[in-house]
Amino acid sequence: MPILGTEEETKVREWFAGLARPVELFVALGPEETPGAGTRDLDFGAEMVRLCEGLAELGDGVTCRIEDEPDGFPRFPAVSIRPDGQDAGVRYDGLPWGYELGSLVGGIVEAGRDQPTLRPDSLAALEELDRDLTLDVFVTPT
Amino acid sequence: MLLAFRCALASERVTAAAIEANEFPQLSQELGVWAVPRVVVDGEPRWDGSVPEPEFLRRLVAAA
Numbered sequence: 001m002p003i004l005g006t007e008e009e010t011k012v013r014e015w016f017a018g019l020a021r022p023v024e025l026f027v028a029l030g031p032e033e034t035p036g037a038g039t040r041d042l043d044f045g046a047e048m049v050r051l052c053e054g055l056a057e058l059g060d061g062v063t064c065r066i067e068d069e070p071d072g073f074p075r076f077p078a079v080s081i082r083p084d085g086q087d088a089g090v091r092y093d094g095l096p097w098g099y100e101l102g103s104l105v106g107g108i109v110e111a112g113r114d115q116p117t118l119r120p121d122s123l124a125a126l127e128e129l130d131r132d133l134t135l136d137v138f139v140t141p142t
Numbered sequence: 143m144l145l146a147f148r149c150a151l152a153s154e155r156v157t158a159a160a161i162e163a164n165e166f167p168q169l170s171q172e173l174g175v176w177a178v179p180r181v182v183v184d185g186e187p188r189w190d191g192s193v194p195e196p197e198f199l200r201r202l203v204a205a206a
Binding site: 032033034035036044075078081083088089090091092093094095096100103106107110111113116117118119121122123125126127128129130131132133134135136137138139140 | 143144146147148149150151152153154155156157158159160161162163164165166167168169170173175178179180181182183184185195196199200202203205206
């Protein structure tokens with residue numbers, strides 16, 4: 001089964017064709033927590049691989065690499081979105097299906113830009129940070 | 143979610159992870175995730191819901 005419909009795939013191909021720098025999807029597989037009730041019955045790791053390999057097929061600038069239990073991943077499956085193959089601290093833990101697939105695709109497009117897309121005052125605020133911050137955003141697929 | 147990713151891409155001081163709440167119910171329960179998006183900064187739940195970029199940055203900086 002394709003990961004995207006025809007129209008969506010065409011759009012994603014266009015976005016990926018416009019990437020200013022390559023983006024690697026580094027997929028981390030490992031022991032998975034038992035998901036909550038109501039979650040679809042599927043192999044999340046295998047589905048993550050299928051999803052990321054499928055996205056990598058939509059643009060020359062997007063590649064996919066898979067490792068078992070690499071360091072630095074607290075949960076599995078997960079995918080690190082890496083501009084120029086470098087860890088920029090952008091990660092998706094769990095399978096981004098449904099609406100959340102858009103977050104992964106959007107993350108790839110953002111990582112592929114050569115300039116930040118935040119407002120100048122936002123960039124200035126980030127420059128003022130004097131310590132590291134870890135942002136976790138809990139989401140659910142819809 | 144994209145706003146968090148943008149912050150991480152723009153600053154070496156920030157890392158951002160989307161966490162699929164249903165797939166990690168234990169962690170979600172520990173952090174009291176009942177509404178999404180729930181934003182957690184350095185392990186502390188900070189706010190629920192999407193906010194515009196200026197407000198997102200204001201809250202992020204306030205949490206630092």
